Amino acid sequence: MRRNPLNPNLRLSLPPPDEVPITQFLTESGTFMDGDLLVNRDGLRIVSQNPVEAPPPIRPTDDQLSLADIDLIKVIGKGSGGIVQLVQHKWTGQFFALKVIQMNIQESARRQIAQELKINQSSQCPYVVVYYQSFYENGAISIILEYMDGGSLADFLRKVRTIPEPYLAAICKQVLMGLVYLHHEKHIIHRDLKPSNLLINHRGEVKITDFGVSAVLTSTSGQANTFVGTYNYMSPERISGDTYGYKSDIWSLGLVLLECATGRFPYSPPEEGEGWSSFYELMVAIVEQPASTAPTDQFSPEFCSFISACVQKNPGDRQPATDLLRHPFINMYKDLNIDLAAYFTSVGSPLATF
Ligand code: ATP
């Protein structure tokens, strides 16, 4: 056997003279095949006899991802805590989103964070973004997440401006299923439900992300109450510093839906076109003004009733996610067979990477 100098793994063996009949090398169609080499009138091809099987895709439970095994492709988003990049696993070709949050903390604290993130984020729910693994390196926590190729609902809303009710009902149903899972199975309050934490993909899926991340980061790094993000969707009881629970997420859901339907954040500053002069002013408005409602002349009674089942200043008056799933708004358009996949992809050209 001789080693091919161009490809040392290519085996080429010549038949010993006169010992092996030619038919063993030449097929009826005139193909010569030996070792990894195939020759016929179409040319020469290398066919591996021991094909290297594609490695199986990585699953969230594998715990075998390493930062050295991924290639950075591009930055896909920026948040207040850091950046999110599209990355590809070198060996399986799988795409992931890599979220990097800068934080300089001690070894013991980071181990605790990694542990808590794992417990908190690991989930078996199709309406929640899959968490794969997290690392601590060079003063940053890196989290590998399922890549959602449509980006966030905030990105989408910037393109479409408003979302018609039938699509909103289909989106809302998925968010509610995610919330039922978080609240009733995992006993987790999201704490930061907003359009940028609802991710979409070309399959028409809507998934909740970043639940409890801020809580884990602030509690473990000993910086409680250092919330960095938007206060826009925060419930009145949370702003007031009262105890808050799952119903706080329901308030946020109501505001998100109202914003998607109307194209503007419900608590807009008094002067059109001006921003709030301070976040304090916005917080006072949320706590003191009557709860926002959907304009009844523009939306169905079912939608308006759904919004008021969520946006109530007293958390006890808001309905839990399980009840909201049975609200007439959720199923009123089901005969239209709404195709969210077509709707999401009709707007931009997301990278279809699945
Ligand atoms: P904040 O930091 O204030 O909470 P944010 O939610 O926008 O804001 P990040 O969570 O860092 O901040 O996300 C930034 C952006 O990255 C998102 O708006 C979204 O466009 C994109 N993104 C985040 N996670 C993913 C993901 N898993 N797949 C695809 N895009 C993502």
Ligand code: MG
């Ligand atoms: Mg986020």
